[in-house]
Structure formats: C-alpha cells, structure tokens
Amino acid sequence: MSELRELIKDKKRIVVKIGSSSLQHPETGDLDYNKMEVLVRELCNMINSGKEVVLVTSGAISVGKKAVHIKDKPEEVSVKQACAAIGQARLMMIYQKIFAEYNQVAAQVLLTKYTITNAVSRRNARNTFRELLSLGVIPIVNENDTISTFEIKFGDNDTLSAIVAALIDADLLILLSDIDGLYTDNPRTNPDAEFIEVVDELTEDIMNMGKSETGSNVGTGGMNTKLTAAKIATNAGADMIIANSSDIHILHRIMDGRNFGTLFKAHKDPNFYLPEFIEHMHEGE
Numbered sequence: 001m002s003e004l005r006e007l008i009k010d011k012k013r014i015v016v017k018i019g020s021s022s023l024q025h026p027e028t029g030d031l032d033y034n035k036m037e038v039l040v041r042e043l044c045n046m047i048n049s050g051k052e053v054v055l056v057t058s059g060a061i062s063v064g065k066k067a068v069h070i071k072d073k074p075e076e077v078s079v080k081q082a083c084a085a086i087g088q089a090r091l092m093m094i095y096q097k098i099f100a101e102y103n104q105v106a107a108q109v110l111l112t113k114y115t116i117t118n119a120v121s122r123r124n125a126r127n128t129f130r131e132l133l134s135l136g137v138i139p140i141v142n143e144n145d146t147i148s149t150f151e152i153k154f155g156d157n158d159t160l161s162a163i164v165a166a167l168i169d170a171d172l173l174i175l176l177s178d179i180d181g182l183y184t185d186n187p188r189t190n191p192d193a194e195f196i197e198v199v200d201e202l203t204e205d206i207m208n209m210g211k212s213e214t215g216s217n218v219g220t221g222g223m224n225t226k227l228t229a230a231k232i233a234t235n236a237g238a239d240m241i242i243a244n245s246s247d248i249h250i251l252h253r254i255m256d257g258r259n260f261g262t263l264f265k266a267h268k269d270p271n272f273y274l275p276e277f278i279e280h281m282h283e284g285e
C-alpha cells in the first residue's frame, strides 16, 4: 500500500459523485436497483465508520424521461426540465427508501451556478450542508435542472461535485465513472494508452489528456469535465479520485487505502476563489 493511499484512510469529509450511466442498466436505461443498493450500503457504512458523506447524483432527467415514456434523449430544454422535475422526485423516493433500510436520514439539496456566485445563497447553502452533516444526515445533491438554463448551469455533475467539495471544505472527492481513471489517451481507441495512478500536479500535459473523448453518452461528463473538477477540488484543498463504478464496492476498497483509480493530489491555493472561478468557467465556449 502506498503512503499516499494510506492517507486516504484519514479523510473525514467525503463527497461521492455517481453519474446517470453508472445507475442504469445499459440495455434498457432503467435504474439498476442492485447498484443503487450497493451504493447506499457503502455510503452508510462510510458514515458508520465516522465519516461525513455527501452524495452527488445524476439521473433525474433519465428517470423522468422513462416515467413519461420518452424514448430518445430530449434535446429541448423545457422537455429536459420537465423530465428533471418528474425524475428528481422519483430518484429521491428510491434513495430515501434504501437509506431508510439502514436507518439513515437523507436530505435533498438542489443547486445552480447562481447559488455559488451569489454571496447570500452561497452562505445559506454552506450553512445548510454544515447543519445536515452535524445532524448525521446525508445530503443528496443534484443540479436544480428545472430552473437551470445556460447562464446559471454548471453543465454536468462532475463540476457540481467539485464545487460542493470546495463549498464544504471536503478533504476527498470520489468520482465514480465508467472508466478506471485517467489514461494518457483514450483506452477505448488507443491500445497503447497508459493508466496514470497519481497526478501530482495538473500540468498542461495532463489537462490535454482530457481533450480526447472518453466518456459514455448517457451523462454529459467526459474526461475533460473530470479534469476541470480536479482543478476545482485540488485548488480548494481536496484530494480527488476517479474510480470505476462497475463494482461500487470499490468505495470501501478506496477508503481502506488500497490502490484503485487515479488519485489527484490536493494543492490548496490560497488565491483560489470559487465564485470567481465559476463565473468565468464557461467563457470561450
């Protein structure tokens, strides 16, 4: 076990992000209840071991779409928003049910970019997280898709989870994804792509590795958005790990200090100011 991974055991406040593609059966797009149950059990066990845990979950739009029998991925914003309104409530109902089996209280927190750029909303959100965690409750976070349009949107939950980690001074962010971690190139198209175990610093070379398309088409986040998340999390003082969600038991293996996924080391930057970073995030797009 490496010394760096040993340190993971001591992390206290942890944000775990799971994407839509990791929660669904690829064949049908319907929720994979087994995976959700393993996820909830792992998170409850993490809380039992004395950690504070926040879950950032997608799936609202795809669950809502299923509920009203829309076949294709909706393009129109209002349709996506309607699907999110339907799906978010359903998603929470399922999470609440499974968390209740472990006697764990769960809360819903929906955020937009505006929540962070507005000083009052940011303070309110931070205080709410602090209270929930001190009450032993697990906050379940998603973007407030029903009211988010481009100007107030984060765009994907990779970024959102890093923002939550920064907002609440988390020490670790775990991104559960459909890939093992960071590779020098897209491993699905380049057999010579090499796996990277640790990223000490987010150099330009590393940031360029996100440019090739590596994500699935269910969620919106490819490797590019994961590297933006790494930038936010590590600058804010949190380590970040990208790990494969194919077996969600990977969460306790990571917390045991074992070598899974790619670890991005925290470099707290005293000049990093979250609202400003977010304000300029989509410039040039």
Ligand code: GLU
Pocket (backbone or CB within 6 Å): 019, 020, 057, 058, 059, 060, 061, 062, 084, 142, 143, 145, 155, 156, 157, 158, 218, 219, 220, 221
């Ligand atoms: N917030 C969106 C949802 O829950 C998904 C965002 C993402 O692509 O991760 O459906």
